[in-house]
Amino acid sequence: MAQRLPIYMDYGSTTPLDRRVLDEMLPYFTDHFGNAGSRSHAFGWNAETAVNQARERVAGLLGAHPTEIVFTSGGTESCNLAVKGVAEMYAEQGRHVVTTAVEHRAVMDPCRHLERQGYEVTYLPVDATGLVDPERVEAAIRKDTVLVSVLLANNEIGTLTPIAEIGRICKAKKAIFHVDACLGLDTERVDVGEMGIDLASISGHKIYGPKGIGALYVRRRNPRVRLAPLIEGGGQERGMRHGTANVPGIVGLGKAADLCRELRDEDGARVRALREKMWAAFRGVDYTHLNGHPTLRLAGNLNVSFEFVEGESLILGANDVAISSGSACTSSTLEPSHVLRAIGVGEERVHTSIRFSFGRFTTEPEVDTAIASTLRTVEKLRDMSPLYEMVKEGIDLKTVQWTDHH
Numbered sequence: 001m002a003q004r005l006p007i008y009m010d011y012g013s014t015t016p017l018d019r020r021v022l023d024e025m026l027p028y029f030t031d032h033f034g035n036a037g038s039r040s041h042a043f044g045w046n047a048e049t050a051v052n053q054a055r056e057r058v059a060g061l062l063g064a065h066p067t068e069i070v071f072t073s074g075g076t077e078s079c080n081l082a083v084k085g086v087a088e089m090y091a092e093q094g095r096h097v098v099t100t101a102v103e104h105r106a107v108m109d110p111c112r113h114l115e116r117q118g119y120e121v122t123y124l125p126v127d128a129t130g131l132v133d134p135e136r137v138e139a140a141i142r143k144d145t146v147l148v149s150v151l152l153a154n155n156e157i158g159t160l161t162p163i164a165e166i167g168r169i170c171k172a173k174k175a176i177f178h179v180d181a182c183l184g185l186d187t188e189r190v191d192v193g194e195m196g197i198d199l200a201s202i203s204g205h206k207i208y209g210p211k212g213i214g215a216l217y218v219r220r221r222n223p224r225v226r227l228a229p230l231i232e233g234g235g236q237e238r239g240m241r242h243g244t245a246n247v248p249g250i251v252g253l254g255k256a257a258d259l260c261r262e263l264r265d266e267d268g269a270r271v272r273a274l275r276e277k278m279w280a281a282f283r284g285v286d287y288t289h290l291n292g293h294p295t296l297r298l299a300g301n302l303n304v305s306f307e308f309v310e311g312e313s314l315i316l317g318a319n320d321v322a323i324s325s326g327s328a329c330t331s332s333t334l335e336p337s338h339v340l341r342a343i344g345v346g347e348e349r350v351h352t353s354i355r356f357s358f359g360r361f362t363t364e365p366e367v368d369t370a371i372a373s374t375l376r377t378v379e380k381l382r383d384m385s386p387l388y389e390m391v392k393e394g395i396d397l398k399t400v401q402w403t404d405h406h
């Protein structure tokens with residue numbers, strides 16, 4: 001069967017919309033266009049019913065109560081609301097936040113913002129696989145710590161955070177615990193009760209839903225978490241996120257969440273097998289490294305470095321596969337990623353990282369094509385690399401005296 005080219009292997013930056021999600025959304029653009037806040041007629045009631053059903057479905061995915069779900073414009077807004085909302089609301093109890101050095105910019109940048117406002121933020125280091133040590137989290141929490149924020153799955157290197165362990169620590173130390181769960185809910189199980197999560201950020205377009213919609217789980221008891229809103233106005237979403245609800249988007253997010261709950265184990269196992277197949281094909285190539293954790297990693301993420309091959313060159317060369325050099329948000333600047341720096345990837349390898357990310361609609365023939373195309377391109381690029389040639393001849397590059405022409 002002919003494959004549609006290029007093959008999409010960038011699920012970490014966005015996922016295709018599931019057809020079943022679109023089908024449920026469509027009537028809410030046309031016939032059911034009501035404002036979910038209109039209480040005086042059937043148009044409004046109809047929209048409100050749809051929003052409430054979506055709330056139940058999103059809550060169901062997380063083991064939460066529907067009243068604990070706040071709809072937002074996406075993962076970035078959810079993370080901003082969690083970090084800034086807690087910091088502002090609890091400022092009198094303390095002005096210290098604990099997070100890690102490998103967060104998405106949706107958490108990192110709000111933390112930097114807080115620092116400019118006089119808060120203190122501890123950015124915990126991670127090990128060479130991208131794991132944060134829960135004991136370090138415990139040691140970092142002080143009397144004035146109001147929030148601990150970690151991500152569920154790293155968007156660049158795929159490493160999974162030990163959420164339940166950190167949740168227990170936060171409970172014991174009475175710090176509010178936010179998880180940036182934008183990536184991974186389609187293959188990883190998250191239960192806010194079991195894992196001691198107080199806030200969780202969700203993004204529609206990372207779980208086969210539409211772009212521009214997201215949610216924040218906000219715990220209502222033990223403890224009841226309060227938030228200062230970022231956006232003020234008409235009183236929607238229990239005063240935590242004002243503005244007329246994006247009904248079609250919310251309906252889509254609800255359906256996407258429902259599908260994740262239903263398909264999670266199946267998708268997870270299938271996608272993990274595809275990733276393992278790809279890594280099995282790459283790992284035998286000399287001077288090839290896996291970035292991130294070998295086992296505690298997101299099912300659909302494979303981040304590799306082929307030494308002597310620039311990531312950007314590989315992306316251009318293997319142009320029948322849509323891949324990225326890491327995070328879509330920072331790759332445009334060509335700056336070395338803060339995540340690779342944090343896991344101690346050296347200067348010589350920092351520009352070689354390539355992220356393959358796949359999911360629900362990735363097929364095995366697509367993986368085979370991507371493997372063949374990648375290996376072909378790596379070989380071609382290495383054939384042109386004088387450094388690779390020297391290494392093949394047994395020269396230790398560390399002993400070479402380079403002449404500086406500048």
Ligand SMILES: *Cc1c(COP(=O)(O)O)cnc(C)c1O
Pocket residue numbers: 012073074075076077079104106151153154155180182183202203204205206212213214
């Ligand atoms: C995509 C992503 C976000 C941002 O979500 P948007 O809906 O794109 O704003 C935040 N955190 C992580 C880990 C992500 O992967």
